[in-house]
Amino acid sequence: MEDRGEDVLGGALGAPSRLYFGVEFCQHLMPTAADVAEARAWAEERGWGFTMLTPYVTDAFLPPVDEQLAALAPGTEVVVEDWGVLRRARAAGHLPVLGRGLHRLTRDPRLPDVGPEHLRGDDPPSSWQQGSLGSRRFRAFLKRSGVGRVHLDVPLQGLSPLPEGVPVAVHLPYGMIASGRICMVSSWGKPASQRFVPPRHCDAPCRRFTVALRAPWSRRDGGAESVPLVSDGSFIPLSHVLNRRRNALPEAEADPAPRFLQKGNTHFYRLEGDALEQAAAWAQESPVVDRVVLEPDLPM
Amino acid sequence: MNILSPVGNPDEVAPLVEAGADELYAGLFPQGWYERWGRGSWPNRRGPGPANVETMDDLGRLADAAHKGKVPLFVAFNQQYYPDDQADFLLDIADQALARGLVDAFIVTDPGMIAALKEAGATVFASTVAVALNADSARFLSELGADRIILSRHLHLAEIKELAEAAPDLDLEVFLMNDNCYFEEGFCSTTHSMPGFGVYCMTPWELQVTEDETGGGITEPEERARWDFLVEEHREFLRHLGSRGHGEGKLKMPLGPCGLCAIPELMDLGIHSGKIVGREANLFRKIRSVQAVRYIRDAYRDSGDMRAAKGQAVEMRGDGPGCSSGYSCYYRSARDRSLIPLPPRPRGPRRPRSR
Numbered sequence: 188m189e190d191r192g193e194d195v196l197g198g199a200l201g202a203p204s205r206l207y208f209g210v211e212f213c214q215h216l217m218p219t220a221a222d223v224a225e226a227r228a229w230a231e232e233r234g235w236g237f238t239m240l241t242p243y244v245t246d247a248f249l250p251p252v253d254e255q256l257a258a259l260a261p262g263t264e265v266v267v268e269d270w271g272v273l274r275r276a277r278a279a280g281h282l283p284v285l286g287r288g289l290h291r292l293t294r295d296p297r298l299p300d301v302g303p304e305h306l307r308g309d310d311p312p313s314s315w316q317q318g319s320l321g322s323r324r325f326r327a328f329l330k331r332s333g334v335g336r337v338h339l340d341v342p343l344q345g346l347s348p349l350p351e352g353v354p355v356a357v358h359l360p361y362g363m364i365a366s367g368r369i370c371m372v373s374s375w376g377k378p379a380s381q382r383f384v385p386p387r388h389c390d391a392p393c394r395r396f397t398v399a400l401r402a403p404w405s406r407r408d409g410g411a412e413s414v415p416l417v418s419d420g421s422f423i424p425l426s427h428v429l430n431r432r433r434n435a436l437p438e439a440e441a442d443p444a445p446r447f448l449q450k451g452n453t454h455f456y457r458l459e460g461d462a463l464e465q466a467a468a469w470a471q472e473s474p475v476v477d478r479v480v481l482e483p484d485l486p487m
Numbered sequence: 488m489n490i491l492s493p494v495g496n497p498d499e500v501a502p503l504v505e506a507g508a509d510e511l512y513a514g515l516f517p518q519g520w521y522e523r524w525g526r527g528s529w530p531n532r533r534g535p536g537p538a539n540v541e542t543m544d545d546l547g548r549l550a551d552a553a554h555k556g557k558v559p560l561f562v563a564f565n566q567q568y569y570p571d572d573q574a575d576f577l578l579d580i581a582d583q584a585l586a587r588g589l590v591d592a593f594i595v596t597d598p599g600m601i602a603a604l605k606e607a608g609a610t611v612f613a614s615t616v617a618v619a620l621n622a623d624s625a626r627f628l629s630e631l632g633a634d635r636i637i638l639s640r641h642l643h644l645a646e647i648k649e650l651a652e653a654a655p656d657l658d659l660e661v662f663l664m665n666d667n668c669y670f671e672e673g674f675c676s677t678t679h680s681m682p683g684f685g686v687y688c689m690t691p692w693e694l695q696v697t698e699d700e701t702g703g704g705i706t707e708p709e710e711r712a713r714w715d716f717l718v719e720e721h722r723e724f725l726r727h728l729g730s731r732g733h734g735e736g737k738l739k740m741p742l743g744p745c746g747l748c749a750i751p752e753l754m755d756l757g758i759h760s761g762k763i764v765g766r767e768a769n770l771f772r773k774i775r776s777v778q779a780v781r782y783i784r785d786a787y788r789d790s791g792d793m794r795a796a797k798g799q800a801v802e803m804r805g806d807g808p809g810c811s812s813g814y815s816c817y818y819r820s821a822r823d824r825s826l827i828p829l830p831p832r833p834r835g836p837r838r839p840r841s842r
Contacts, residue, residue, distance in 0.1 A: 212674070243674070245642070246621040246649040268674075271623025289618075291567035291597070294676035297684050301527070305682050309525030315678075319568040324599025328631075332598075342676075365677055365688070367670035368620075368641045371721050376713050379812065383724040384819050385641050395700070401693040446695075454670075 200467065200479050206230040207480055209240030209255070210487060211268050211286055212366040212453040214248040215373075215389035217241070220258040227259070238264040238284070241272050249275070256281060266338060277333050284336040284356075285329065287363055292318030294364050296447055296456045298344040316347040326352055338480070341466035343456060349475045356478035357470045360458040361448075361486055370452035372396060393451030393487060400447045400454070450487040488754050488784055491660065492777050493766040494560075495537045496545070499773065500552035506774045507781030511553050512561040512594060514539035514766050515546060517580055523572075529680045530577060531563040532616070532672075538767035543583060550589035559591035563766075564604075565614040567673065568597050578603055585609055596673065598631055605632035612660070615639055618673035620646075622653035629657055635759065636660070640667055640744075644752050644818050651756045661753055662817055663761040664776045665768065667728045667744035689725060694718055727814035736805025740779055741772040742815065747800035749821035750783045751793040779803055798826045 208226040210216040218226070223239065230237040239259055241252055252272055256265065256279040265276040268286040276283045293315050301311065319325045320337055329337070336354045339346075340362035349355055368385035375392045448455045458466050470476040492508035494500060503511065514531045516539035533539060540546050546562070553560040562584070564577055574597075584590045585608060592610040595601045596617045604611050613633035619625040625636040635658040638647060642661075651659060668675065669688035677687035696705055696714050705711040731742040746753070746761070753761065761784075763776045782803060787796035801810055810827045813819040 243618060243620055243671070245646045246653060247646070249621055249623060269620065269624055270618070270627035271621045271625075274623050274627045288674050291673075292676055293678055295678050295681070295687060297677075297681060297687065301681055301684070305684070306526045307682070309521075309527065312524045312528035314524070314528050314568075314570050314573065317568075317570045319597065319599075321570045322568060322574055322597065322599050323571055324574060324603050325568065325597060326599075328598040328602060331602075363674075363676065365670040365675040367668070367674060368639075369669060371717065374721075375717050380819070382717075382720060383814060385643065387643070395698060396705075397697050397699055399695040399697065400690075401695070402690045449694075 200471075200481070203235065203481065205236035205238060205478070207238045207240055207266075209266075210242050211240050211266065211288060212242055212363070212487065213370075213389075213393075213451050214242050214244045214251075215386065215391060216393075216451070216487065217248070217251055217255065219251075220254040223255050223258040236264075238266060239281075240266045240286070241268065241276075243269040243288070244272065253279075264336065273332065273334070282336075283332070283334050284338060285334050287338045287340050287358060288366060290319050290337050290339050292339060292342060293344075294340055294342045294362055294456070296343055296364055298342070311344075313347070315344055316342075318346075320349060320353065320355070321347070323350075326350065329353060341458065341469065343458070343462065345465070346469065349473055351475055353475065354478070355473070355476045356480055357466070357476050358480045358482060358486070359466060359470070360463050361455045361482045362458065364447060364454040364456055366453035368452060372398065372449065372451050391451070397485065398449040400449060402447075448485060450485040453487060455485060488750070488758050489760040490777055490780050490784070491561075491760045491762045492773060493538075493763060493768065494549065494553070494773070495766055495770075496540065497548040497552040499770050500549065500556055500558075502770065502774055503777055504553075504556035504558055506777040508558060508777050510559050510561065510760060512563060512762075512766070513546075513549055514563050515580065516541055517576070518542055520576070523576070526682060527678075527680055528573070530566065530573070532565050532679075533563075533766055534680060536767060537769075543580070543587075543589075546584060546589055547587065550587075560589070561592040561594055561612065562590045563594040563614070564600060565594050565596045565616055567616055567676075569600060574600060574603070578607065581609060582607055592634065594637070595633075598628075601628070601631050601633060610634050612637060615662070616673045618671060619650075622650045625650060625654050625657050625659070629654075634658065637762070638662075639671060640817055641671060644749060644820050647753070647758070648756055651758070655757070658759040659757075660760040660762055661746070661758050662744075662764060663746040663750070663780055664763040664765075665730075665741070665743040665745075665772070666764040667817065669725070669728060689728070691722075723812075724814045727809065727812070731806075731809065731815070734803075734805030734809075735807075736803050738775055738779060738803055738805070740775050740804055740806075741768075742804070742806050742809060744815050744817055745804060745809075746817035746821070747779060747783050747804060748797040748810075748823070748826075749818035750780065750800070751787040751796045752818075752821055754784065754787060794823065794826070797821070797823050801826050 261280045265281045266284045266286045267273040268288040273283045372393045373386045374382040489509035491510040494511040594612045596614040612635040613628040615637040637660040640662045734740040809815045
C-alpha cells in the first residue's frame with residue numbers, strides 16, 4: 188500500500204501512519220468482525236492508527252455493523268455514511284467521523300466542461316466550490332452530534348478554503364461521483380427479476396471487474412466530425428447524435444477524453460497529473476486538512 | 488395512507504383535491520435567487536419554471552387555495568446543502584411564510600437547515616435526500632426534529648417493513664409514482680442545474696469492462712456475452728426510470744416508475760403518505776396519478792382484497808410489457824405474476840445460460 192501511495196503523489200505526503208479499513212458505499216462488501224480484528228492487529232504491529240470505514244445500510248445490515256463496532260478498541264474513529272450507523276458508533280463509545288458521502292458536495296465530473304456559454308454569462312455559483320462544511324449550521328450540527336472529523340473529496344472544479352473548527356481528511360486520488368443500491372455490476376448474470384434492483388445478496392462481481400465510462404460531454408475538441416452541443420467549444424460527435432446507442436464515440440485508444448470509473452454500485456473520478464498535484468498542494472496548504480487518505484486503488 | 492401530490496400553481500389545487508389529493512407539496516424559486524447565485528444553482532431539487540412558484544404572493548395564493556380545500560401545503564427546501572448565504576436567504580423567506588401561515592411543513596435535507604427551521608417553529612419533513620435506509624437513521628432524523636421521514640425510493644417492501652416495525656412511532660412517507668433516480672439521491676453528487684448537459688445518470692455511456700486481474704477486456708466468450716447482454720438491458724432499464732408515454736388502460740395513465748400494486752402492502756404497514764413525484768409535470772399527469780393511487784387505495788381499503796386491488800392496478804396502468812419487465816417498479820417484489828397479463832418481454836437478446 189505504501190509503495191503505490193507514494194507513486195500516486197510522488198512521496199510528497201510522507202510515510203503512512205494510519206490504516207483505513209472497511210468500505211464506504213456497499214453493505215455487501217463489509218468485512219467480518221474477524222477481518223476487522225486482523226486489520227487492527229496489522230496496524231498496531233506497525234504503530235499505525237486505525238480508522239474503520241462503514242457504508243450506508245438497511246436494517247438487516249445493522250447487526251453486522253454492530254459486530255464490527257464491537258471488534259474495535261473504544262474510541263476508534265468510525266467513518267459513517269449512514270445516520271443510523273453514526274448513532275450506533277456514538278453509543279458504542281467510538282468517535283464518529285462524517286464520511287464523504289454524507290458530507291454533501293457537488294462532485295459532478297462535467298463541471299470542468301461548463302463554460303460561460305452554458306450559464307449565459309452568469310458566474311459559476313460559489314456553492315460549486317463549497318460543501319456542507321461551508322454552513323455554520325451544519326458545523327453546529329456536527330458538534331451536537333459528536334462528530335469529530337469530516338472526510339471529503341477534492342472535486343474536479345476545486346474547493347474554496349475551508350472554515351476552521353473541524354479537522355478534515357481528504358481522499359486522493361479517487362473522488363465519489365454517485366452511489367446507490369441499484370447496482371448494474373451486481374446484476375451480471377442474474378435473472379430478470381433480480382436485475383437492477385438493490386440486491387438482497389450479492390456475489391460481488393465488482394471484486395473481479397471494473398467498468399470505465401466514456402461520454403461525449405467529456406470532450407471539448409471534437410474536430411470536423413463533431414457538431415456543437417450547446418455552443419462553440421463544447422461538442423458531441425455527429426455519429427453519436429445519429430446513433431446514441433452504440434459505437435458512437437471515437438476509437439477508445441485514440442480518445443484522450445477522461446474516463447470515469449464504476450466499481451460496483453459507485454461511480455468515481457480519478458485525479459491525475461496537474462489536477463492531483465493541485466489537490467495535494469491545496470490539502471497541504473489548508474490549515475484544517477490534517478490528513479490525506481491515499482487510495483492506492485478504487486476504494487471499493 | 489394519504490395521497491401527497493405535487494402542485495405547481497394555485498389553479499391546480501382544486502382539480503387535484505377533487506381527484507383525491509390529501510396533501511400538496513410545492514417548490515419555491517424565489518425572486519432574487521438568480522440575481523445572487525446565477526443559473527448554476529437552484530434553491531431546491533427542481534429548476535425554475537412550472538415546478539416552482541416565484542413570489543411570496545404566489546405562494547400565498549397557493550396556500551390559500553390549498554387551505555380552502557382543507558389540505559396542507561408543504562414546501563421543498565431540499566437541496567443537499569446550502570452555504571450560509573443561501574441558507575440565510577431561504578430562512579428569511581421561511582420566517583415570512585410561517586408568520587403568514589402559508590406553509591404547513593418544509594421538506595428538508597440538510598441537517599443544519601432542519602434544526603434551524605425547527606427553531607423557527609416550522610414542521611419539518613426529512614427529505615428522501617437525507618437518506619434513511621434503516622430505523623436508526625429514521626430515528627436519528629426524528630431526534631434532529633424531523634416530524635416525518637421520507638424513505639428512499641430503493642427500499643424493498645421487506646426492508647420498509649423491517650424499518651416500520653422497528654420505528655412504529657414515526658410518520659413514514661414513500662414514493663408511489665412517476666420518477667425514479669438511478670443512484671440513491673442523497674449520494675448523488677451530480678447536478679441537474681447545468682444547462683445543455685442533461686442528467687448525468689442518463690448519459691449514453693460507452694462502457695468498457697475490464698478484469699482487474701489482467702487489466703484487459705473480457706476474453707472468455709460466455710462472460711463476454713453476459714456483459715454484452717447486461718449492457719443492452721441496462722440501457723433498457725435507464726429508459727424506464729423516467730416517463731415512457733401513456734398506458735393502454737382506460738385512464739391512459741402516464742407511464743413512469745410506479746408503485747401502484749404495492750399500495751395494499753404499504754397500507755398494511757401503516758405508511759402515512761404516498762408521494763407522487765413531478766412538480767414540473769402537466770396537470771393531466773398529476774391528476775391521473777392522483778386518481779390512480781386513490782382508486783387502488785380506496786379499493787383495498789373498502790374490500791381488503793389485496794389480490795383484487797393489485798389486479799386493478801395492473802389493469803388500470805395498461806402497461807403489460809412494463810409490468811412484466813419490472814423495470815418501472817419502485818417495489819418489484821409487490822408484483823403478482825399471475826395478474827400480469829402479458830408473457831415475458833419478447834424483445835432483446837436472450838440472457839446467456841450457464842453451461
